[in-house]
Amino acid sequence: MDLIDNLWLGFTVAVSWTNLLFCLIGVLVGTLIGVLPGLGPVTTIAMLLPITYYLEPVTALIMLAGIFYGSQYGGSTTSILLNMPGEASSVVTCLDGHQMAKNGRAGAALAVSAIGSFVGGTVATLVVAGAAIYIADFVKTFTSVEYFSLMVFGLVAAVVLASGSVLNAIGMVLLGLFLGMVGTDLSTGAPRYVFGVPMLADGIDFVILATGMFGIAEVLANLERRIRSGQPSAITNIGRAGLTRSEWKQSAPAIWRGTLIGSALGVLPGSGGMLSSFASYTLEKKLAKDPSRFGKGAIEGVAGPESANNAGSQTSFIPLLTMGLPSNATMAMMAGAMMIHGIVPSSKVVTDQPELFWGLIASMWIGNVLLLIMNLPLVGIWIRILEVPYRFLYPTVLLLCCIGVYSLTNSPQSILFMLGFGLMGWMFMKFGCEPAPLVLGFVLGSRMEENLRRAMLVSGGDGWVFVQRPISLVFLVCAGLLLLLVVLPSFSRSREALKEG
Amino acid sequence: MQVSRTRAGQGLGAGLMFICLGGLGLWFGRGLAVGSAQEMGPGYAPALVCWGMVLVGTLVLARSLLRGTVAIEAASPRAVFGIVAALGVFAATIGNLGLVLSSLVTVAVACLIEPKLRWKEVALLSAGLSIAAVVLFVFVLRIPFRTWPV
Numbered sequence: 344m345d346l347i348d349n350l351w352l353g354f355t356v357a358v359s360w361t362n363l364l365f366c367l368i369g370v371l372v373g374t375l376i377g378v379l380p381g382l383g384p385v386t387t388i389a390m391l392l393p394i395t396y397y398l399e400p401v402t403a404l405i406m407l408a409g410i411f412y413g414s415q416y417g418g419s420t421t422s423i424l425l426n427m428p429g430e431a432s433s434v435v436t437c438l439d440g441h442q443m444a445k446n447g448r449a450g451a452a453l454a455v456s457a458i459g460s461f462v463g464g465t466v467a468t469l470v471v472a473g474a475a476i477y478i479a480d481f482v483k484t485f486t487s488v489e490y491f492s493l494m495v496f497g498l499v500a501a502v503v504l505a506s507g508s509v510l511n512a513i514g515m516v517l518l519g520l521f522l523g524m525v526g527t528d529l530s531t532g533a534p535r536y537v538f539g540v541p542m543l544a545d546g547i548d549f550v551i552l553a554t555g556m557f558g559i560a561e562v563l564a565n566l567e568r569r570i571r572s573g574q575p576s577a578i579t580n581i582g583r584a585g586l587t588r589s590e591w592k593q594s595a596p597a598i599w600r601g602t603l604i605g606s607a608l609g610v611l612p613g614s615g616g617m618l619s620s621f622a623s624y625t626l627e628k629k630l631a632k633d634p635s636r637f638g639k640g641a642i643e644g645v646a647g648p649e650s651a652n653n654a655g656s657q658t659s660f661i662p663l664l665t666m667g668l669p670s671n672a673t674m675a676m677m678a679g680a681m682m683i684h685g686i687v688p689s690s691k692v693v694t695d696q697p698e699l700f701w702g703l704i705a706s707m708w709i710g711n712v713l714l715l716i717m718n719l720p721l722v723g724i725w726i727r728i729l730e731v732p733y734r735f736l737y738p739t740v741l742l743l744c745c746i747g748v749y750s751l752t753n754s755p756q757s758i759l760f761m762l763g764f765g766l767m768g769w770m771f772m773k774f775g776c777e778p779a780p781l782v783l784g785f786v787l788g789s790r791m792e793e794n795l796r797r798a799m800l801v802s803g804g805d806g807w808v809f810v811q812r813p814i815s816l817v818f819l820v821c822a823g824l825l826l827l828l829v830v831l832p833s834f835s836r837s838r839e840a841l842k843e844g
Numbered sequence: 845m846q847v848s849r850t851r852a853g854q855g856l857g858a859g860l861m862f863i864c865l866g867g868l869g870l871w872f873g874r875g876l877a878v879g880s881a882q883e884m885g886p887g888y889a890p891a892l893v894c895w896g897m898v899l900v901g902t903l904v905l906a907r908s909l910l911r912g913t914v915a916i917e918a919a920s921p922r923a924v925f926g927i928v929a930a931l932g933v934f935a936a937t938i939g940n941l942g943l944v945l946s947s948l949v950t951v952a953v954a955c956l957i958e959p960k961l962r963w964k965e966v967a968l969l970s971a972g973l974s975i976a977a978v979v980l981f982v983f984v985l986r987i988p989f990r991t992w993p994v
Contacts, residue, residue, distance in 0.1 A: 397985050510907070514862045514900040521869055521893045528886035535886055536872055559927065566923040566957055735969060738954040741927070742947055742973055745934045750987045758935035762928065769924075773916050774861060775854035792889040804882030 350472060353701030357709055362405050365398065366706050369406035370713045373413020377420075378725045379736055380427050382561070384414040385779075388676040389557040390740060392550050392683070393747030400684040401699045405706040407680050408660075411673055412464065412707075415656055416714055419456045419649055420725050423449060424578050433652070435620045439637060439644030441578075446640045449581035450722075455594050455642055456649040457718045463602040463654035464711035470606045471661055472704050475693060478665040482690040487797040488808055492818035494791050497668040499822040500612035501783055509829045512780045515771070519781035522547055523788020530796060542756060549679040551748055551757055552785060555764025556771075556778045557672075558744040562737045563769045569733055579726050586642075594646035597627050601647035605654030610661050612670040619655035620648035657707060664700060665690055667790070672779035675786045682786075853915045855908025862901030869894035926957030942992045943982065947974040 356362065376387045388410055395403035415433075422433040423440035436456065443452040485493070502512040525536045526546030537543045586594070604626065605619040627647040628637045637644050660677075662668040667689035669675040678688045686692065686699070693700050718725075748761050768778050802808035809815050869890060879885030907913075930953045937946040951970035955961065981987050 394985065397987070508904075510900060510904050511858055514858070514897060514904065517893050517896045517900060518862070518865060521865075521890060521897070524890050524893070531877075531886045533876065533886035535876060535890060536869075538872075559931070563923055563927050566926070567917075567920040734955070734958040734960075734965075737957075738930075738951045738969060739973060741930055741954050742934075742951055742977060745931060745938075745950060746943070746947070746977055746981055749934075749938055750981060750985075750989070755935040755939055758931055758938075762931040762935075765927065765931075766924075770857075770861070773854070773919070774858035775914065776858050776861075795889065796884050799881050799884065804880060806881065 345476070346473060349476075349697065349701050350705060352697060353472075353703075353705030356401060356698050356702030357405065357705035361399075362402055362702065362706060363709070365402050365406040366409045366710050367713055369409025370413040370710050370717070373410035373415075374417040374420075374714070374718065374721075374725065375413075375728060376410075377414030377417025378728050379417075379731065380421050380425055380729070380733070382414075382736070382740070383418060384411050385672045385676060386557045386561045386740075387414045388673065388680075389553040390743050390747065392553060392676065392680060393751050395680060396550075396683055396751060400681070400686060401702045403680060403684060404677065404699065404703050405710075407677060408703060408707060409710045409713075411677075412460075412653065412656060412710055413714065415653065416457070416460055416718065417725070419460075419652075420453060420722075421729065423452045423456065423645070424581075424726065424729060433620075434617075435624045435648040436645060436652075438624070439639075439641050442638065442640035443642065443645065444578045444581070447580070447582040448640065448642075449578055451582070451586050451590055451642065452645050453581065453722055454586055454719060455590070455598075455646045457715055459594070459598045459601060459646045459650035460653035461711050461715040462598050463605055463650035463652070464657050464714075465708060466602045467606045467609065467654035467657035468704060468708045468711070470658055471664075471707070472701075474661060475665050475700070475704075478661065479690040479693040482666050483694075485690075485814070486812075487794040487801070488812050489815045489818070491791060491794040491798055492809055492815040492822075493666060493668065494787050494794070496818040496822040497612045497662065497666075497670065498780075498783060498787065499825055501670060502780055503825045503829055504611060504618055507777050508775065509826075511774075511776045515776050515778070515780040516784040519784025519786075520788040520791065521784075522552070522781070523785045524792060529789060529793060540756075542752070542754065542760070546789070547785075548752065548757070548760075549682060549785070550751055551761050552764050553676060553679060553782065554744045554748055555761040556768035556782070558740060559761060559765025560768030560772065560778070562740055563765065564772055565733065566737060579730075581722065581726070590642050594642050597623075597643040597647035598650045600626060600630075601650030601652075602654045604647075605651030606658050608651075609655030609658035610670075612662065612668070617652075619651040623647040623651035653711075660703075660707075663688055664692060664703075667692075669783055669786055672782050675779075675782040678786045687790075849912035850915050851909055851912050853908060853913035855904055855913030857916055859901045859903075859905025859908060862897045862904060864901075866894040866897030866901060869897070922959075923957055926954065930954040930957075939990075940993060942990045942994075943978055944974050944991055945993065947977045 376382050388407055391410060395406055418433045419436050421427055422436040423444050426437050426441040440452045498516050502509055525543055527534050527544055601623040604623045608619040608622060624644060627643045628634050659670050659674055662670045663674045663678060669678045681688050745758055748757050771778055873887055873890045876887030877885035878887045878891055930950055933953050934946060934950040937949055948970045951973050952966055955966040982989055
C-alpha cells in the first residue's frame with residue numbers, strides 16, 4: 344500500500360524530536376494567541392512568520408500549521424466565553440456556545456468543541472492524505488494553459504464564496520496581482536515599478552506585506568474600536584467540564600455530520616472554514632426535533648460547526664499542496680512561508696519533496712492529538728489569558744512585527760514599508776474592502792503572468808486556446824457560473840444573510 | 845437591521861481608490877514595453893491588471909452613487925499617529941541604539957496610544973518586552989542583532 348508507506352514516511356519525519364517540539368510549540372503558541380481577543384489565525388501567522396525563517400522548511404511548516412489550528416481552536420474558546428469571534432468561521436460558535444456558557448455549561452461547550460475538532464481533524468487529515476496523490480498526479484498533466492485557467496477559477500471562487508462585496512474583492516485581487524508584479528520582470532529582466540529602491544528590485548517582500556496588512560492594520564483597527572467602546576467581560580465560571588449522557592447522544596451524530604460537511608466544503612476555494620461551519624449549523628437546525636432550542640444553547644449547534652470548521656481548515660490544505668493554489672488568506676500565508684524557504688507550492692511538492700509533504704500531513708494529526716490532550720486540562724490557563732487587557736497586547740504585537748521584519752531584512756526601511764502596508768490595510772477596512780483577496784492575488788501574481796505568457800507564446804497569440812482545451816474550458820465555465828450566481832438575487836440574498844449572521 | 849446608506853460612503857472611497865491605484869499603475873508603467881499578445885513585454889500584464897482596476901473602480905463608484913453605501917467609520921487620529929510614531933521610532937533607533945533600548949522606546953511610545961495611561965505599567969511592560977525580545981531573538985534564535993549602542 345502506497346498510502347501506508349507514505350504515511351509511515353510522514354510519521355518518521357514528524358516524530359523526530361525537533362519536529363515534535365516545534366509542533367507542540369506551534370500548537371501552544373497558536374492557542375495562546377488565538378485565545379487573546381482580537382488576534383485571529385491570519386494575524387498570528389503573519390506575526391510569527393519571520394521567526395520560522397530560521398528553521399528547516401519542514402519544521403517551519405509544521406510549526407506554522409500548528410499555529411494555524413491552535414489559534415483556530417483558541418478562537419472557539421474566545422467565542423464561547425467572551426462572545427467575540429476571532430474570525431469569521433467562529434461566528435457560528437458564538438451563537439449557541441456563548442448561550443451554553445451563560446447557562447453554566449461552558450465546560451461542556453469547550454469539551455465538545457475540543458472533541459469535535461479532533462474528530463473532524465483526524466478524518467480530514469486522512470482525506471488529505473488519500474486524495475492528495477491522485478489530484479497531484481492529475482494536475483501534473485496540466486500545461487500553462489490549464490494552470491492559468493485553474494488560477495482564474497481559484498481566484499474567482501475565493502472571491503465569490505468569501506464574505507463581503509464581490510466587486511470590491513475583485514478589485515482587491517487585481518491590486519494584489521499588481522503588487523505581485525512589482526520588481527524585476529522574470530522573463531525580460533526589466534525592472535517594474537522599482538523607483539530606484541534596491542529593496543523593491545526582488546519584488547515586494549511577502550513577510551513585510553503580510554505583517555503590515557494583517558498585523559499592523561489589525562492593531563490599528565482594534566485600537567480605534569477600543570478607544571470608542573472598551574473591553575467586554577468574559578464568563579470565567581465554566582461549570583463541570585464533562586458531558587452528560589444526553590449531551591453525548593445529541594452531539595455525536597452532529598460531530599460526524601459536521602466532519603463530512605467540513606471535509607467536503609473545505610476543499611473549495613474561499614473561506615473554507617466559514618462556509619462549512621455555517622452549512623453545518625443550518626443542517627443541524629433543520630434536522631433537530633425542536634429547532635427553537637438553537638440560539639439558546641443547543642449543544643449540536645456547537646458540536647457540528649466546530650467539527651466542520653476544523654475538518655474544513657484541514658482539507659483546505661489540499662488545493663495548496665497539490666495544485667499550488669492557496670484557497671484563503673491563511674493558506675496564502677502558508678504559501679508565503681514555503682516561498683520564503685525557496686519552495687514553489689505546486690503539484691511537484693508531493694513527488695519532489697515527499698518528506699516535507701507527508702511530514703506536514705502526519706504532523707497535522709499529531710497536532711490535533713496535542714490539542715485534545717492539552718486543551719481540556721489547560722482551560723483554566725486560557726481563561727486567565729482571556730482577561731489580559733488589550734493595552735498590554737498591542738505594544739507586544741507591534742514590537743514583535745517590527746523585530747521580526749527587521750531580523751529578515753536588516754534595514755530600517757523595511758519597517759517603513761510595513762507601516763505603509765499597515766496604513767493601506769487600515770484604509771481598505773475603512774472602505775469595506777477585505778485584505779484577504781489581495782494576498783491571494785499577490786501570491787499568485789507572478790506565476791499567473793508566467794503561465795499566461797507561456798500559453799500565449801505557444802499558441803501564437805491566440806486567446807482561444809483557453810477555450811479549446813477541455814480541462815481549461817471546464818475551469819473557465821465554472822468560474823463564469825460562479826460569477827453568474829452572484830448576480831442572481833436569491834444567492835446574493837443568502838450571502839448577505841451569512842454576512843450579517 | 846437597516847443600516848443607513850449614504851452617497852459619500854465606503855463605496856465612494858473604494859471606487860476612487862481603485863481608479864487612482866489603477867491610474868497610478870498605468871502612469872508609472874507607461875515606459876514599460878507592452879509587446880504583443882504572443883510575445884508579451886514587461887508592461888503587458890501590469891497594463892491589463894491596471895485597466896481592470898480602473899474598470900472595477902468605476903463600477904464600484906457608479907453603484908455607490910446610484911444606491912448609496914454604508915458610511916465610513918470615523919478615524920481616530922490618536923491611534924493612527926500613535927502607530928506611525930511607534931514604528932517610526934523603531935525604524936529610527938534600531939540601527940544605532942541596539943535592540944534593548946530601541947524596544948524600550950518603541951513600547952513606551954506605543955503605550956501612549958492608550959487613553960488611560962498608567963506609568964508604572966508602561967515602565968514594567970517596556971522593560972519586560974525588551975528583555976523578552978533579547979532572550980527570544982538573540983539567545984534562542986541567535987540572530988546577530990546589535991544589542992547595545994556602540
